[in-house]
Amino acid sequence: MTFDALGTDPDDGRPSARGRSDWAYERLHAAIRDSALEPGQRVMETEVSAWLKVSRTPVREAMHRLLAEGLLEPALTGGLQVSFYDLRAISEFYATRERLEGAAAALAAEHADPTERRILSAMLEAMRALPADPRAHARENQAFHEQIYGAAHNRFLLRSLRALLNFVPLLGRTTYHAPDRITEADREHTEVVEAILARDPRRAEEAARAHIRHAYNSRVRVVMEDVRTTAERRSHEKPVLGPLGHASQRT
């Protein structure tokens, strides 16, 4: 039913032969990211198979990957559904991310080689030259953070961070939609990079953690606004987010 409305997206024609599985994964991931599939909605192999016009086998593998990454979860009725999340989950997410990003920055300060340090500085300048488009900044921001992860030279930390960031698509709009977030982020990024260039792990860690704490605040603002908007638009349906009364886990 809902799948019909998703369209066929003719730009992204079915791949020649190799990668139907990856392709199905991308399509589902995009559908969740764009809220075409809403949290709690059941996702069935047969339906997706019909939608994407591929057999159940690659669809199955794609859904299992999404299950492992937490974007899908087992439904009470059996089968899988798009994961629910609430403000508590967002709080937990950022608490964990703060630790991991802090660790990455500290290790980058210790282990980044000269080339990696130069690239970090360059990316900083490149971001300043960017237009005020939230999407462009979000993309460059991701590349910037990936650069730090790489400079940390720790494969396990990299894996953990990648797995963690898979959850981001569920959160909706980027934090760069919050007012002044772009300017703030630039200042915070600068402090992180300066600490890394100065080979000061403690300062790098604290700067990175502060950066994530601020991102969390912006995130909450953006999400709360979305909740309000959604509640207004359909006042008698149940809101996407759960009850807001839970104590935040942040320190």
Place this chain on the structure above:
Amino acid sequence: MTFDALGTDPDDGRPSARGRSDWAYERLHAAIRDSALEPGQRVMETEVSAWLKVSRTPVREAMHRLLAEGLLEPALTGGLQVSFYDLRAISEFYATRERLEGAAAALAAEHADPTERRILSAMLEAMRALPADPRAHARENQAFHEQIYGAAHNRFLLRSLRALLNFVPLLGRTTYHAPDRITEADREHTEVVEAILARDPRRAEEAARAHIRHAYNSRVRVVMEDVRTTAERRSHEKPVLGPLGHASQRT
């Protein structure tokens, strides 16, 4: 060839109908854990399928899970192989684990409820009553750490830690094979629990991190011993571990 030697393991008869996939996963996981499949060895779907006497479909899913968890990795020739690791990987593993365990302990100190605190104390005493068997201690130790993870009440941190610890089976024997490690671990565990009971996040974090640092030292000792033993036993084959010259990433 190697799969014939693994036997049929009649205790664990093939499951009724549901769960061949999980069962295949367990069998492969156990095979890697017990070094029946050595690092670098190629693992083919058809072979495993014939070995376990199930079709390729559940084997495929099991292998994909192991790939996602890092126990298998893409082979240069195509297909999958048991992941290689070296002392550098072990160093990176413990560096990341130190951060995550520290975070879990700190959050547990803040968020553990009275029941969880009581259970932590009880587990501590239970471990003291255990015989000096490394395997028994390893098992209880795992439950103890899981209890801390749960008490942290952070689903993302829990996921990260679980994913990280999936790598442990590749490391071989437990660190409890190192002399005096059982006594040391008890002392370190006690400090962690005391800090959690005292609701002191900083002390809990530092105690947990110190605990992991010590575990790392024991791990290196155990692995080095294994390297020596292996090298003696088959002096003209290539050792399981790579060259040891890499700088450690530890702080």
Place this chain on the structure above:
DNA sequence: GACAATACTTATGTATACAAGTGTATATTG
């Protein structure tokens, strides 16, 4: 005798057919 091209083998990716379990709806009986 050596090098290149072609064919065959092998392993993974994909599709489809089949089985089993669960939930719901309908019909029958008390």
Place this chain on the structure above:
DNA sequence: CAATATACACTTGTATACATAAGTATTGTC
């Protein structure tokens, strides 16, 4: 009218058949 039992439909799990790509070996030609 209500409750229970049976049957059917739906969904996921498993098996097998088929396609494709890659690597190797063999054969033919220079």
